[in-house]
Amino acid sequence: MNNEDYLKDISEIKNLMNKSSRFISLSGLSGILAGVYALIGAAVAFWLVTTYSYGELYLDGWVFRTAMLILFLVALFSVVTGIILTTRKAKKNNEKIWDNSSKRLLLNFLIPLIVGGFYCLIILSQGRYGQTGGLMLIFYGLALVNASKYSIGDIRYLGYTEIILGLIAAAFPGYGFWLWVLGFGMMHIVYGTWMHFKYDRR
Template structure:
């Protein structure tokens, strides 16, 4: 009986330590929704290509005009806003359900560590767009996003690190298949998010 109480106390202490050092309100559903939004955005972009007369799957390297690249940039921005909004909603709901604070010092550290590679990558992608290096934008987004996840892992669920590693690897591979950014973008931000979101939901939610 004493052994059981001792184990319960250790488990409680371990849980309290985890709550005080890691952001554990992150919801797996936010990853699933973000992935679905990214896939819908990819489908929408494909129809934009059709409208512009671009046969994306003809086996040729695809080159885009500045006007088309600008439209794609704003579509990606809308997808980003929708993904972040849904992520906040599901995470806040999980935090409220488990009586956890969503905004505290750990959250600030998490966002700071995530933002450093992400903001750097954002300016890098804007520079690529400015200089018309459009095929490099999608691989760069995957790589910097993955680095952001890896950098933020110390303040949240460890599974995030593995998602980040997969994103970086996918982005590096995409660098050798320029012109196929939509496919890699859909896999990285769509299918990988859905896959890891389901895993995290079943494991933590």
């Protein structure tokens, strides 16, 4: 056996170990659609606030409740789309959708996300609306970085981007909404497109 055979065997072993410890069937297309959902939701919420509340939100008002419902629907559609497309990709690649690697991925993603969600609700209940956009970006970014150890490592770059945008939003709360749109909308589309052509089109 020559050196090329040894290198080939080592490469195959490395790939097998990587597949056994990481969930790699995430769909780039689901990232694109999540970004589109976020842009549509943001546009509707912006129209509601500027048309019916003159740019001001009140916790007990119907506009605020509707904006929260829109945010929930954006998250729901993104999750459902991600599950459907990722399941389809996993079946196409003859991979299991629910194994130890996917469980670790989900757990490490959800812990920062759930903590961040409760913290944002606390901030909202105190009427500090300007901080929530930055907090959402920061905790979502942390969730992505935390989960990247058990999935495609490239998602950590999206996580870093979301964290940076969140910190900028925290420093300039007046731009929180637009940075939220940039982070959850445009960055998802850019990342999803990159991942789609890098992995899905193979």
